[in-house]
Amino acid sequence: MTAMTSAASSSASSSARPLLNRRLAEFGTTVFAEMSALATATGAINLGQGFPDTDGPEQVREAAVRALRDGRGNQYPPGPGIPELRTAIAAHQSRRYGITLDPDREVLVTAGATEAIAASLLALVEPGDEVIALEPYYDSYAASIAMAGGTRVPVTLRPRDGAFRLDLDELRDAVTPRTRLLLLNTPHNPTGTVLTRAELTAIAELAVERDLLVVTDEVYEHLTFDDAEHIPLATLPGMRERTVTIGSAGKTFSFTGWKVGWVTAAPDLVTAARSAKQFLTYVSAGPFQYAVAEALRLPDSYFDAFRADMTTKRDLLAAGLTDAGFTVFRPRGTYFITTDVRPLGHDDGLAFCRTLPERCGVVAIPNAVFYDDREAGAPFVRFAFCKRPEVLADAVGRLRKAFAH
Numbered sequence: 001m002t003a004m005t006s007a008a009s010s011s012a013s014s015s016a017r018p019l020l021n022r023r024l025a026e027f028g029t030t031v032f033a034e035m036s037a038l039a040t041a042t043g044a045i046n047l048g049q050g051f052p053d054t055d056g057p058e059q060v061r062e063a064a065v066r067a068l069r070d071g072r073g074n075q076y077p078p079g080p081g082i083p084e085l086r087t088a089i090a091a092h093q094s095r096r097y098g099i100t101l102d103p104d105r106e107v108l109v110t111a112g113a114t115e116a117i118a119a120s121l122l123a124l125v126e127p128g129d130e131v132i133a134l135e136p137y138y139d140s141y142a143a144s145i146a147m148a149g150g151t152r153v154p155v156t157l158r159p160r161d162g163a164f165r166l167d168l169d170e171l172r173d174a175v176t177p178r179t180r181l182l183l184l185n186t187p188h189n190p191t192g193t194v195l196t197r198a199e200l201t202a203i204a205e206l207a208v209e210r211d212l213l214v215v216t217d218e219v220y221e222h223l224t225f226d227d228a229e230h231i232p233l234a235t236l237p238g239m240r241e242r243t244v245t246i247g248s249a250g251k252t253f254s255f256t257g258w259k260v261g262w263v264t265a266a267p268d269l270v271t272a273a274r275s276a277k278q279f280l281t282y283v284s285a286g287p288f289q290y291a292v293a294e295a296l297r298l299p300d301s302y303f304d305a306f307r308a309d310m311t312t313k314r315d316l317l318a319a320g321l322t323d324a325g326f327t328v329f330r331p332r333g334t335y336f337i338t339t340d341v342r343p344l345g346h347d348d349g350l351a352f353c354r355t356l357p358e359r360c361g362v363v364a365i366p367n368a369v370f371y372d373d374r375e376a377g378a379p380f381v382r383f384a385f386c387k388r389p390e391v392l393a394d395a396v397g398r399l400r401k402a403f404a405h
Contacts, residue, residue: 024147031366035048035365039363043361044362045362047317048363048383050336053387054254055254057253060292063291067291073289079282081262081289083104085262085293085296086104091296110277111284112259112261114140115259115261115281118276120273120276121215124148124215125149126180128151130176131152132171133152133155134156134166136370139370145183152372153174154373157191163192163332168199184215184216184217186218187228188333192336194228204238204239208237208239208242214239216234218232219247220251234264244264244265246261249292249295310335314335316385316389323396325344335386336385340379350366353365360401362398366380
């Protein structure tokens with residue numbers, strides 16, 4: 001066999017094997033990239049991806065500038081995060097929820113909540129372990145479980161009485177001897193559900209009874225509306241030592257591009273997450289860590305005003321969507337509204353979202369991409385309201401014109 005023939009044979013053999021490993025084969029380009037590209041191509045108002053269209057507090061931005069100018073964080077910060085930020089995170093958890101944390105042993109700074117989720121699952125899940133996640137779920141959950149070699153077990157939040165609710169019996173039935181971990185999100189993206197104290201208490205009792213770990217994504221902790229209350233799972237009996245809590249500065253302070261998140265947990269759980277995290281980004285966001293430390297020390301008036309502003313925006317978009325003919329599930333948390341498009345004569349949310357930019361100049365996200373059971377999520381579409389009031393008013397006008405009769 002000639003060298004050329006051998007090389008050709010080797011190339012053919014290589015090309016016959018898929019390049020992407022089988023764990024990630026189901027994951028392609030995210031729907032956020034597709035819809036954002038549609039927004040750019042059509043000039044549509046992007047109510048799809050969840051990022052604000054204004055910056056957060058000026059004093060926090062200036063804190064980042066000072067850190068840059070003073071040479072703080074321009075080189076590698078400490079692996080667990082700068083001491084100032086870890087101390088601020090611990091103080092925040094103590095002030096808001098009465099949780100006492102050792103900043104040196106129970107706090108880990110990450111490259112946003114997405115890395116915190118990935119590091120926690122990579123550290124805690126063995127191949128073949130089952131991970132229960134509330135469906136619909138943030139798309140990185142599925143990918144992180146897959147990368148860890150775990151088996152995803154969805155428990156679906158179902159519409160009932162104008163909201164998406166958890167069936168606790170269904171959750172209990174999903175637990176098997178192979179279940180290692182529950183992956184929760186409250187306030188919940190995309191449905192806007194906030195788990196109640198009764199629901200969280202039942203989850204805690206189940207976790208203790210079956211000796212389960214829990215990773216709880218609480219990045220929208222400061223975005224609850226009406227009478228909804230955010231209750232960290234780690235505050236409930238028996239949960240402190242088995243719960244990994246994930247937080248983020250991006251959603252609370254409107255600096256999503258800084259990618260500053262964190263893990264808080266008992267020392268052995270933080271050590272496990274850090275073992276995985278150090279081989280992902282190692283460190284990130286040096287100067288921004290100093291700024292987030294200042295942000296977390298803002299007075300309660302900031303958080304109250306932030307919530308009030310988002311409540312007004314929620315109400316503006318919810319009213320407009322209702323007037324346009326959508327069925328609206330009024331969220332009790334996050335900055336997303338889930339709608340049902342069937343009253344508009346559609347039953348395929350993905351197809352609806354792909355034509356929406358051309359039809360009326362607005363971009364939304366089909367909830368089906370957050371489901372294993374695509375049929376269960378097919379009629380639902382998510383809109384983000386973390387935009388300026390004039391942008392929301394413009395979007396509402398376009399939707400009403402296109403759909404209202």
